[in-house]
Amino acid sequence: MNTLIEVRNVTKRFGSVVAVDNCSLKVERGTITGLIGPNGAGKTTMFNMVAGAFAPTSGTILLDGEDVTGLAAHELYEHGLSRTFQIAQEFTHLTALENLMVVTAGKGEESFFDACFRRSKIHADELAARRKAEEILQILRLTHVKNEQAGNLSGGQKKLLELGRVMMAEPSVVLLDEVAAGVNRTLLNDLASVVESLNREKGLTFFVIEHDMDLIARLCDPVIVMAAGKVMVQGPMADIRRNPEVIEAYFGGAPAERAS
Numbered sequence: 001m002n003t004l005i006e007v008r009n010v011t012k013r014f015g016s017v018v019a020v021d022n023c024s025l026k027v028e029r030g031t032i033t034g035l036i037g038p039n040g041a042g043k044t045t046m047f048n049m050v051a052g053a054f055a056p057t058s059g060t061i062l063l064d065g066e067d068v069t070g071l072a073a074h075e076l077y078e079h080g081l082s083r084t085f086q087i088a089q090e091f092t093h094l095t096a097l098e099n100l101m102v103v104t105a106g107k108g109e110e111s112f113f114d115a116c117f118r119r120s121k122i123h124a125d126e127l128a129a130r131r132k133a134e135e136i137l138q139i140l141r142l143t144h145v146k147n148e149q150a151g152n153l154s155g156g157q158k159k160l161l162e163l164g165r166v167m168m169a170e171p172s173v174v175l176l177d178e179v180a181a182g183v184n185r186t187l188l189n190d191l192a193s194v195v196e197s198l199n200r201e202k203g204l205t206f207f208v209i210e211h212d213m214d215l216i217a218r219l220c221d222p223v224i225v226m227a228a229g230k231v232m233v234q235g236p237m238a239d240i241r242r243n244p245e246v247i248e249a250y251f252g253g254a255p256a257e258r259a260s
């Protein structure tokens, strides 16, 4: 195993607030690594720095051994790091299939539309994109809604489609941000199965922030716990659940059985 993402001594301040305080962590290639912690622990801030939403105040972030500190999200995308995003308003009128196709054809989304004016090339590009998009819709079990406008899909189906858009880009690491929020159990199960099979069969690495502890327990090993801006502990979820420091951080010393 080797390290895909390494965060070294990273601090992020917002004025007088130290949201992330001299933290180091690693996401090893081929893992589904979870990041958990009580509200205000600094998880989102950590994620935003790794995803290139903003730069750390100090410290270094390495992606596959390369210093990517302060690079923007689109630059990290070129390096193979992708984050799931809510489907933008202008894409809600495209069908599920079209939402995937616009990611592949050309590098960015505009180039697909630009390509519409280059008719000779578009035909081959479109066929390839369509084939790939249809395969992904099948993996996501969304084939039956491929011609539905994205705006009409259920919350869970939209989350699957967001993951599909990420898959079209063929990244090496995917940041999953609170995917369970608002998703019903059946679709959440589908989503978890897709993540597991992408990890097992395609070797895709995931870095996951999640409040749903059942999902974390099912998918993630290791799990990293942050509290009050610090990385507190990391390990398998079974150990994390029994760790007295973690229980203290979540529940202020409540009985161990509540840490589930």
Ligand SMILES: Nc1ncnc2c1ncn2[C@@H]1O[C@H](COP(=O)(O)OP(=O)(O)OP(=O)(O)O)[C@@H](O)[C@H]1O
Binding pocket: 014, 017, 018, 019, 037, 038, 039, 040, 041, 042, 043, 044, 045, 046
């Ligand atoms: N843009 C900002 N400006 C000022 N303070 C911020 C900003 N973003 C985060 N913070 C503060 O930094 C700390 C960590 O916040 P962060 O959102 O990273 O925690 P979190 O672990 O993701 O919490 P939650 O689980 O509630 O989303 C909090 O005290 C928060 O109020």
